[in-house]
Amino acid sequence: MENYKIYCKLKAELVTKNVQLLELRANAANIEDIISLEVDIEEDLNALNMIFNHLISQNSLQKSA
Numbered sequence: 001m002e003n004y005k006i007y008c009k010l011k012a013e014l015v016t017k018n019v020q021l022l023e024l025r026a027n028a029a030n031i032e033d034i035i036s037l038e039v040d041i042e043e044d045l046n047a048l049n050m051i052f053n054h055l056i057s058q059n060s061l062q063k064s065a
Helices: 002-026 031-064
Strands: none
Touching: 002 031
16 A cells, blocks of 8 residues: 555656646756756656556455465
8 A cells, every 4th residue: 555655646746747847848948957857757757667567566466365
């Protein structure tokens, strides 16, 4: 259950960062700020995928037990 909470929190943060990225691009912000936010988003996506895969494997193990 803890992993699911982390997953939900990361997913919400990702939505917020994507909105921030759209705003930065719309306002022609500093390119370094845009790149930094893109890197943060990519790292969050990777973490989200790892947690999601872990949740799936936990669920599969519980069903097979």
